[in-house]
Amino acid sequence: MRFNYILIIIILLLGFAIGLTLKEEQVDLDSWRKNKVGLQLEYVSDTMKTFPSVLEINYFERQEDIYNLFVSSKRSRVQRSEEQRTQGQYSAEIVFGTTWEEITLVYFPEGWSKYRYLELDIYNPQDNLLDLQFRIGDYFDSRSFYLSSQKFKREIGLKKGWNRLEFSVKEISEKININSSHKTIHLSFFPQPGEKVYMDNLRLIR
Numbered sequence: 001m002r003f004n005y006i007l008i009i010i011i012l013l014l015g016f017a018i019g020l021t022l023k024e025e026q027v028d029l030d031s032w033r034k035n036k037v038g039l040q041l042e043y044v045s046d047t048m049k050t051f052p053s054v055l056e057i058n059y060f061e062r063q064e065d066i067y068n069l070f071v072s073s074k075r076s077r078v079q080r081s082e083e084q085r086t087q088g089q090y091s092a093e094i095v096f097g098t099t100w101e102e103i104t105l106v107y108f109p110e111g112w113s114k115y116r117y118l119e120l121d122i123y124n125p126q127d128n129l130l131d132l133q134f135r136i137g138d139y140f141d142s143r144s145f146y147l148s149s150q151k152f153k154r155e156i157g158l159k160k161g162w163n164r165l166e167f168s169v170k171e172i173s174e175k176i177n178i179n180s181s182h183k184t185i186h187l188s189f190f191p192q193p194g195e196k197v198y199m200d201n202l203r204l205i206r
Helices: 002-024 029-035 063-067 169-173
Strands: 054-058 069-071 077-081 091-095 101-105 117-124 130-137 152-158 161-168 184-189 196-205
Touching (some): 063 077, 117 169, 152 161, 161 169, 184 196
Antiparallel strands (some): 054 196, 069 101, 077 091, 101 184, 117 196, 130 152, 130 184
């Protein structure tokens, strides 16, 4: 009870001090009316959110982009290359050192729900068809990846030349949580040692 009395006295004193300050200052109401700024309030949830028509996942333009490609066997070599590309100055060149190799990508934009397709360009310079298993997972722990979370899978035959891979985000969302912050993209190749591919322009399309 005593605390309430003290609080009331403090509020009265503050009010008295503010009143004295306003009394000493002359407020020109006419000038205030002329110079006042019009304000418009709008709820944040009602504001228009814009999304680019193409959202980069990895364009392989920087060396840091290459560091985001984890090579399972450690026998294959991954580097930037200007030899083949569909976007920018560089692509990712993968020279295989084994008959099976998995390349995993992590650390990319989380929000996929505003986009319709996931696309990737892969160049196969060999005359023969190159088998590829494409998987997407929604969970990983550090650099450990879990097959049980890689529920979206597609088997693809890469013909000679450029291959444009296109996957429906809606179909992907039926298999994994596309809003997960731990999504992974896995590309399992079945080449001969010495064969190579070029990857470029991994993106989301509205």
